[in-house]
Amino acid sequence: MGYDYKPFAYVAPPGLTAPEPRHRVAIVGAGPIGLAMAIDLAQQGIPSVVLDDNNVVSVGSRAICWSKRTLEIFDRLGVGERMLEKGVTWKVGRNFHGAEEVYSFDLLPEAGHKYPAFINLQQYYVEEYLVDRARAFPDLIDLRFKNKVTGHRDNGEFVVLTIETPDGDYSIEAEYYIACDGAGSPTRTRMGLDFTGQTFQEQFLIADIEMQDSPFGDSDVPERWFWFDPPFHPGKSALLHMQPDNIYRIDLQLDVDADGKAEAAEEKVIPRIKAIVGEKPFKLDWVSVYKFRCIKLDRFVHNRVIFVGDSAHVVSPFGARGGNGGIQDVDNLGWKLAAVLKGKAPEALIETYHEERSHGSAENILNSSRATNFMTPKTPVEALFRAETLRLAHKYSFARRLLNSGRLSQPCSLEGMALQTPGIAPLEPGFAMLDAPLRSAAGGETWLLSEVQGQFTLVGFGEVQMPVVDGLRRIGINQLETADFPHFTTVDGHGTRRYGSERAYLFRPDGHVCATFVAPTVHDVQAAMARALGAQLRQEIAA
Amino acid sequence: MNYSDDKLSPKQDDFYNALMDAHSGLPEAESHALNARLVLLMANQIGDLETLKQLLAAARDYVND
Numbered sequence: 001m002g003y004d005y006k007p008f009a010y011v012a013p014p015g016l017t018a019p020e021p022r023h024r025v026a027i028v029g030a031g032p033i034g035l036a037m038a039i040d041l042a043q044q045g046i047p048s049v050v051l052d053d054n055n056v057v058s059v060g061s062r063a064i065c066w067s068k069r070t071l072e073i074f075d076r077l078g079v080g081e082r083m084l085e086k087g088v089t090w091k092v093g094r095n096f097h098g099a100e101e102v103y104s105f106d107l108l109p110e111a112g113h114k115y116p117a118f119i120n121l122q123q124y125y126v127e128e129y130l131v132d133r134a135r136a137f138p139d140l141i142d143l144r145f146k147n148k149v150t151g152h153r154d155n156g157e158f159v160v161l162t163i164e165t166p167d168g169d170y171s172i173e174a175e176y177y178i179a180c181d182g183a184g185s186p187t188r189t190r191m192g193l194d195f196t197g198q199t200f201q202e203q204f205l206i207a208d209i210e211m212q213d214s215p216f217g218d219s220d221v222p223e224r225w226f227w228f229d230p231p232f233h234p235g236k237s238a239l240l241h242m243q244p245d246n247i248y249r250i251d252l253q254l255d256v257d258a259d260g261k262a263e264a265a266e267e268k269v270i271p272r273i274k275a276i277v278g279e280k281p282f283k284l285d286w287v288s289v290y291k292f293r294c295i296k297l298d299r300f301v302h303n304r305v306i307f308v309g310d311s312a313h314v315v316s317p318f319g320a321r322g323g324n325g326g327i328q329d330v331d332n333l334g335w336k337l338a339a340v341l342k343g344k345a346p347e348a349l350i351e352t353y354h355e356e357r358s359h360g361s362a363e364n365i366l367n368s369s370r371a372t373n374f375m376t377p378k379t380p381v382e383a384l385f386r387a388e389t390l391r392l393a394h395k396y397s398f399a400r401r402l403l404n405s406g407r408l409s410q411p412c413s414l415e416g417m418a419l420q421t422p423g424i425a426p427l428e429p430g431f432a433m434l435d436a437p438l439r440s441a442a443g444g445e446t447w448l449l450s451e452v453q454g455q456f457t458l459v460g461f462g463e464v465q466m467p468v469v470d471g472l473r474r475i476g477i478n479q480l481e482t483a484d485f486p487h488f489t490t491v492d493g494h495g496t497r498r499y500g501s502e503r504a505y506l507f508r509p510d511g512h513v514c515a516t517f518v519a520p521t522v523h524d525v526q527a528a529m530a531r532a533l534g535a536q537l538r539q540e541i542a543a
Numbered sequence: 544m545n546y547s548d549d550k551l552s553p554k555q556d557d558f559y560n561a562l563m564d565a566h567s568g569l570p571e572a573e574s575h576a577l578n579a580r581l582v583l584l585m586a587n588q589i590g591d592l593e594t595l596k597q598l599l600a601a602a603r604d605y606v607n608d
Binding site: 367370373374379380381382385388389391392397398401402404407 | 548549550551552555556559560562563566569571574575605
């Protein structure tokens with residue numbers, strides 16, 4: 001069954017008849033990034049208005065590959081389990097050269113994590129689940145479909161937006177304007193911001209097909225198959241993925257000078273797919289042809305206008321870094337913006353969103369540019385090295401590791417950046433938390449990430465005294481159960497293996513480690529927490 | 544000697560990228576000359592004749608004589 005697109009209702013906004021009180025946050029774009037942003041803020045009590053020019057979820061599957069870190073963030077936003085249940089969990093990736101398999105990899109060899117390395121789930125499901133979740137906050141999230149933002153002006157303390165609806169135009173004011181309006185961001189265009197980078201000439205054909213039989217040979221297990229120079233598509237690359245509802249995603253590299261429109265025509269696509277799946281019956285669900293670019297904005301924060309997701313950075317699709325990068329942006333910005341709006345942190349904290357995520361997106365761009373370069377050699381010498389690497393890969397493991405069909409997204413580390421207090425520990429400050437299974441004192445089973453994410457938390461592993469600090473939650477792992485805070489024991493020692501023992505970790509609300517202690521004092525913990533909230537930035541500005 | 548030992552990871556992409564950069568913008572003949580110089584420099588760095596002979600045989604193994 002193909003996806004059933006149900007339009008969201010348009011409701012005439014109040015601003016058409018009378019001026020609206022100034023909004024705290026206006027989110028422009030109700031894709032996965034804008035919706036996740038609204039939910040993150042709502043969970044911290046911050047209201048927002050979400051404006052989208054459309055009234056349906058993503059047409060076509062688009063972003064399908066969601067990484068473990070993204071699922072962990074979705075868990076905090078209350079949609080992770082639903083996505084995991086519907087999504088296809090794949091564990092094995094296979095690389096082929098011609099018809100022969102040269103390399104396969106297992107993505108999550110390690111036990112003791114709530115979420116797998118990746119799931120495949122069509123963007124329309126992700127958006128549907130996020131809209132459902134957003135509707136759980138009727139007082140905090142004001143979703144406005146068919147509300148197209150046509151202009152905005154930053155007045156220093158607030159932004160004025162002009163909005164077009166089927167019933168006419170109106171305007172609103174918002175303290176912050178979050179641009180989640182995608183790779184072609186009209187906000188960015190209006191501001192005349194430079195968005196140039198490496199554009200790749202190669203075009204890719206992307207097709208979703210619906211079929212009952214698995215195209216993965218005799219294996220029924222969902223996998224990711226990548227071909228260099230497949231027999232069915234000589235000289236090019238191809239990728240095959242499974243999605244829920246018996247939908248399969250096929251990516252085929254086209255000639256540099258191929259006519260994109262002609263290639264997307266059904267009579268041209270069908271024979272290409274038959275060459276891969278043979279005579280097994282299938283139905284064509286969605287086709288698109290794309291070229292890609294690797295670009296990011298110089299600055300993600302422009303006073304009261306903040307760019308999040310594809311509006312700030314775009315990467316090639318190989319390696320699952322587009323949608324996943326955007327969700328990590330939301331995770332990074334959400335708690336900072338909430339702290340600033342609640343008066344608990346200086347405005348300068350928002351600038352660290354740029355510092356931390358610009359670093360993450362540069363890493364994504366580097367990785368995806370390299371993968372693209374490997375997949376599409378530009379000169380005879382590049383082609384020669386690629387061909388010989390592939391030949392060696394059949395026999396030598398070092399050459400297998402050189403094969404690059406996309407290095408799949410890993411959570412970005414914020415090591416050495418301003419908000420983190422330097423320290424040495426099994427998991428060093430800056431790293432995203434590693435999950436671990438836990439058992440509560442009453443015997444219930446839970447996960448470390450579910451207990452920790454969402455607010456500043458001090459977690460003590462083993463015998464370490466944790467001081468009382470105002471506004472800071474404490475959790476004890478493998479400690480004596482006499483303390484007056486929640487206590488858990490690790491299951492199968494995963495937690496101790498990942499974090500060590502006799503030490504405490506201070507986690508930011510987004511689950512990144514911001515300090516570690518062997519013998520934490522009130523003063524040290526307070527100082528680390530203040531630093532994570534930008535206290536040092538304020539001092540630097542004052543000085 | 545076991546050439547299967549992977550000594551490049553986790554920096555393998557940095558290496559491959561640096562190798563491609565070294566060839567960037569060169570005409571094909573210049574690239575082949577660069578490769579020849581690189582082989583000679585690497586041979587000197589490895590230094591051990593027995594190892595070099597085995598590597599030469601391993602590479603030659605792919606040629607259909």
